[in-house]
Amino acid sequence: MLGWYFKKLRIRRELNSQKSEKEGQGNPQLQPAHLFPSLSKNLQLMRNIVGTSPDIIYRLVAFGPDNRYKAALIFLDGIATNTTIHDDIIKPLTMGSQLHQREEIVPDLDYISQVLIAVGNVKKISRTSEVVDSFLSGSTILFLDGTAEALALDTRGWASRGIVEPQTEMVVRGPREGFTETLRDNIALLRRKIQYPGFTVESMVIGRKTHTQVAIAYIKGLTNPELIKELKHRLQRIDIDAVLESGYIEQLIEDSPLSFFPTVGNSEKPDKIAGKILEGRAAVLIDGTPFVLTVPYLFIEGFMSAEDYYVRPFYANLLRLLRFVAFLVSLVLPAAYVAVSTFHQELLPTNLLITMASASAGTPFPAVLEALGMSLVFEILREGSLHLPRQVGSAVTIVGALVLGDAVISAGIVGAPMVIVIATTALASFLVVPYIPSTTVLRFILIIMAGFLGGFGLVLGLLAILVHLCALRSFGVPYLSPIAPLDPEGMKDSLVRLPWWKLSRRPRSINPLDQQRQVAGTKPGAPK
Amino acid sequence: MGEKIPHSVIIVLLLLLCITTCTGCWDRRELKDLALVAGVGFDLPARGEGVTLIAQVIDPEMLRSPQGPSRGGGNSVSSSKPYWNITSTGETIFEAVRNCTHQSPFPLFWAHCQVAIFSEQLARQGVKDYLDFLLRDYETGPYIVLLVAEEKPEDILNLDTRLRKIPAFNLEACMKHLQNATSHGLEVTLGSFTKMLASQSRAPLASLVKAVKGEQGLYFSLEETAVFNRQAQMVGKLNREETRGLLWVLGEIKGGIIVIKSPDGSSKASMEILKSKSKVKPFLENGRIGVNISVQLESALGENWAFADELKESGRVFLEQQQAAVVEKEIRMAIEKARQLDADIFGFGDRFYQTYPQQWQKLKPDWNDIFKSLEVTVEVDSRMLFSPITSRSIRNF
Numbered sequence: 001m002l003g004w005y006f007k008k009l010r011i012r013r014e015l016n017s018q019k020s021e022k023e024g025q026g027n028p029q030l031q032p033a034h035l036f037p038s039l040s041k042n043l044q045l046m047r048n049i050v051g052t053s054p055d056i057i058y059r060l061v062a063f064g065p066d067n068r069y070k071a072a073l074i075f076l077d078g079i080a081t082n083t084t085i086h087d088d089i090i091k092p093l094t095m096g097s098q099l100h101q102r103e104e105i106v107p108d109l110d111y112i113s114q115v116l117i118a119v120g121n122v123k124k125i126s127r128t129s130e131v132v133d134s135f136l137s138g139s140t141i142l143f144l145d146g147t148a149e150a151l152a153l154d155t156r157g158w159a160s161r162g163i164v165e166p167q168t169e170m171v172v173r174g175p176r177e178g179f180t181e182t183l184r185d186n187i188a189l190l191r192r193k194i195q196y197p198g199f200t201v202e203s204m205v206i207g208r209k210t211h212t213q214v215a216i217a218y219i220k221g222l223t224n225p226e227l228i229k230e231l232k233h234r235l236q237r238i239d240i241d242a243v244l245e246s247g248y249i250e251q252l253i254e255d256s257p258l259s260f261f262p263t264v265g266n267s268e269k270p271d272k273i274a275g276k277i278l279e280g281r282a283a284v285l286i287d288g289t290p291f292v293l294t295v296p297y298l299f300i301e302g303f304m305s306a307e308d309y310y311v312r313p314f315y316a317n318l319l320r321l322l323r324f325v326a327f328l329v330s331l332v333l334p335a336a337y338v339a340v341s342t343f344h345q346e347l348l349p350t351n352l353l354i355t356m357a358s359a360s361a362g363t364p365f366p367a368v369l370e371a372l373g374m375s376l377v378f379e380i381l382r383e384g385s386l387h388l389p390r391q392v393g394s395a396v397t398i399v400g401a402l403v404l405g406d407a408v409i410s411a412g413i414v415g416a417p418m419v420i421v422i423a424t425t426a427l428a429s430f431l432v433v434p435y436i437p438s439t440t441v442l443r444f445i446l447i448i449m450a451g452f453l454g455g456f457g458l459v460l461g462l463l464a465i466l467v468h469l470c471a472l473r474s475f476g477v478p479y480l481s482p483i484a485p486l487d488p489e490g491m492k493d494s495l496v497r498l499p500w501w502k503l504s505r506r507p508r509s510i511n512p513l514d515q516q517r518q519v520a521g522t523k524p525g526a527p528k
Numbered sequence: 529m530g531e532k533i534p535h536s537v538i539i540v541l542l543l544l545l546c547i548t549t550c551t552g553c554w555d556r557r558e559l560k561d562l563a564l565v566a567g568v569g570f571d572l573p574a575r576g577e578g579v580t581l582i583a584q585v586i587d588p589e590m591l592r593s594p595q596g597p598s599r600g601g602g603n604s605v606s607s608s609k610p611y612w613n614i615t616s617t618g619e620t621i622f623e624a625v626r627n628c629t630h631q632s633p634f635p636l637f638w639a640h641c642q643v644a645i646f647s648e649q650l651a652r653q654g655v656k657d658y659l660d661f662l663l664r665d666y667e668t669g670p671y672i673v674l675l676v677a678e679e680k681p682e683d684i685l686n687l688d689t690r691l692r693k694i695p696a697f698n699l700e701a702c703m704k705h706l707q708n709a710t711s712h713g714l715e716v717t718l719g720s721f722t723k724m725l726a727s728q729s730r731a732p733l734a735s736l737v738k739a740v741k742g743e744q745g746l747y748f749s750l751e752e753t754a755v756f757n758r759q760a761q762m763v764g765k766l767n768r769e770e771t772r773g774l775l776w777v778l779g780e781i782k783g784g785i786i787v788i789k790s791p792d793g794s795s796k797a798s799m800e801i802l803k804s805k806s807k808v809k810p811f812l813e814n815g816r817i818g819v820n821i822s823v824q825l826e827s828a829l830g831e832n833w834a835f836a837d838e839l840k841e842s843g844r845v846f847l848e849q850q851q852a853a854v855v856e857k858e859i860r861m862a863i864e865k866a867r868q869l870d871a872d873i874f875g876f877g878d879r880f881y882q883t884y885p886q887q888w889q890k891l892k893p894d895w896n897d898i899f900k901s902l903e904v905t906v907e908v909d910s911r912m913l914f915s916p917i918t919s920r921s922i923r924n925f
Contacts, residue, residue, distance in 0.1 A: 109811060182589070251738065341558070341559040342559065343555055343557070345559060345562060345637060345639060345640075346639030346640070350640045350642065350697070353559075353640060354564065354640075354694075357560065357564060357588040357589040358561055358588035358589060358590075358592050359584070360559060361588040362560065362589060363560060366558050394621050415560075451556075454555065
């Protein structure tokens with residue numbers, strides 16, 4: 001039966017690949033591959049390709065003695081900076097100092113770019129596709145009559161959000177800057193952190209229609225080249241029409257797309273990303289989103305916060321252990337409550353049992369339904385308050401938490417212990433943000449298993465999760481490392497973080513080329 | 529679409545769903561649909577054969593705080609008791625237990641049953657069959673505290689209690705700290721009772737509870753101990769001194785007060801027992817047979833009505849000697865009572881079995897007679913610890 005399925009699958013896969021090839025052929029570039037030597041032909045070419053939208057500005061410029069030379073600028077209004085075009089391109093061209101007096105000078109593109117205009121990043125291009133790409137990315141294209149080439153002048157500069165503290169990862173101590181939607185700014189933020197010649201950024205374009213800039217950042221001589229090779233391979237395999245957020249890329253390069261657990265990390269904080277790069281990971285920056293991806297991503301990373309490394313270790317470790325406990329609580333507590341209160345009443349201390357019994361006496365629904373219902377109500381509240389404006393959000397909290405919670409107990413529809421359990425679970429889940437989606441889904445599954453099979457079902461579910469976690473890999477690195485397989489060096493920064501002077505080597509599970517982080521024996525102390 | 533979904537996974541998931549839903553819930557009991565049994569009393573029926581059983585079932589709704597919402601209840605409800613005693617009868621114990629469900633809307637849940645009370649009348653007939661049921665049933669555990677009630681267990685389970693509102697739990701809590709505070713009683717659980725019965729010679733024990741009439745109504749007292757014979761039939765009682773004498777020998781003293789009188793009897797002092805150890809050594813030589821009991825006792829002066837100068841060596845020696853005398857007296861009383869009752873409550877026979885396993889086989893058949901004529905030496909090593917906090921008694925100011 002299974003064999004039949006696989007056969008059918010294979011046939012369907014082949015059909016699909018043929019189809020996509022045809023689509024690729026059915027969309028050929030009808031335009032000529034290179035520019036014409038004539039200005040009017042080139043302008044006509046551009047009109048054919050990009051059209052005449054109101055934001056596309058065609059600007060003809062005549063310059064030189066008797067205005068004998070003709071040129072044209074094409075740029076996108078709003079994406080190219082107007083002042084740069086006015087002051088640094090048109091003004092020098094039309095009022096060019098020597099050009100008007102000295103007739104022997106014939107301005108070609110080299111002369112224009114080297115002498116006349118005052119723009120930093122200038123590229124000479126001749127292929128039509130290059131012209132179109134640079135134009136769409138915000139460059140100003142300068143065509144000169146009689147030349148089959150054009151200048152791409154980097155005049156990119158558009159309205160963008162400033163660098164603010166990321167809302168998703170607030171810290172008490174640590175840098176407050178966060179990535180923005182602009183790739184250039186994001187790379188600059190990283191470059192500011194890692195001023196090392198080996199820090200490398202490689203760029204590529206993904207998205208047939210969006211032409212999204214995607215950059216890979218890593219450190220040469222530290223990051224394992226195999227990792228970069230694999231990452232590039234996976235990125236190059238992507239052939240999609242649009243990339244609007246790093247989530248697109250994440251879902252197209254992850255190891256186990258069907259798993260509940262993420263195998264690609266993301267963060268909005270440059271310091272966090274820099275830290276990961278310095279451990280030998282690679283970062284993927286995508287234009288248009290402040291969320292930067294890192295690979296490989298290990299299970300343990302979800303429990304680490306940037307602040308763990310900034311505050312002193314005893315407190316950082318307390319918080320980290322707290323996060324482990326909170327993760328377990330948010331995953332297991334409602335299911336465990338259901339299992340104990342419907343199957344294993346003898347497990348509870350007598351006093352607790354009686355308190356629970358007296359608080360839930362007379363409620364109409366079985367515990368498993370109560371748990372599922374209240375979890376559902378919580379998810380509704382969370383989702384509701386998350387996307388609303390802050391003013392309305394507080395109203396949701398009041399109605400949901402206070403009115404509904406109180407009324408549901410006083411009406412005797414749900415027992416108070418269940419509300420306490422669900423509330424505790426909800427609070428605990430906020431401590432480990434990266435796994436909120438995983439725990440939310442798994443919690444429902446575990447509640448159902450516990451409702452049907454009790455503690456046996458709960459343990460069955462937990463074992464299945466554990467086995468799954470053990471089998472997961474992220475870019476070749478076992479998901480549960482450094483715990484399984486055990487890496488003594490990595491263990492120094494996993495369940496607990498040892499003080500910095502103890503962390504002289506980088507975690508081995510990431511396979512960095514250079515394992516030495518600092519000189520050993522730097523434990524500080526009073527002078528002897 | 530669909531090309532990435534492994535169909536094998538879907539099939540496995542479907543099978544798993546079948547497994548969980550098809551078997552599901554057969555053992556499910558909602559907490560609110562259980563009648564929690566706090567304690568149980570066993571009695572002989574008024575007429576005829578069989579078993580009468582009183583199960584104390586907790587009424588959780590009545591346990592709610594008065595501020596809390598109570599459903600369907602006016603003031604009349606709040607005054608009623610948070611428990612409900614179900615009386616049922618049956619030919620066997622199990623039948624009586626099941627017959628409870630004629631009256632209870634929910635199945636009885638026994639895992640949290642804390643005490644089992646036998647009437648004295650029943651205890652004198654023997655409790656072996658009851659032990660069998662309580663040990664065999666999977667919901668009851670060996671931690672159940674066994675008690676013997678002088679009157680009807682029902683009276684004990686109906687006594688008004690404060691602080692802990694369920695009488696059965698109240699009893700159990702009192703039992704727990706009785707041994708620590710006064711050592712006038714002994715917490716005997718189903719497990720330890722059975723262990724005594726299964727040993728070579730020990731006579732099982734259980735605390736005796738009786739309802740005492742006080743000025744403000746009935747209250748219970750836990751000062752005596754019921755003694756059983758090897759057939760688990762109750763044969764007699766130890767009073768509080770004898771009980772403590774027994775505990776000295778067993779090394780089970782965990783605390784308590786020893787009162788010492790001045791030589792002229794006009795003044796008193798209290799010694800608080802801090803620590804006590806005991807050693808029981810049997811000897812069997814040249815036809816002499818007996819046991820040496822040595823008790824180590826450390827105590828501190830807790831109260832002094834001004835007769836012993838505790839700062840002086842003589843005063844300390846006096847207190848220590850008096851204390852040792854009290855302990856020895858209590859032990860002697862216990863031995864005397866045990867001989868009267870023909871019950872080896874100290875487990876001397878087990879000591880012989882452990883030290884002289886071969887000879888024990890010969891001793892065992894006549895153990896009752898040997899126990900009566902056993903040579904017993906008692907040695908008390910009594911020490912007073914700490915220097916006193918105030919040097920003089922207030923009376924001497």
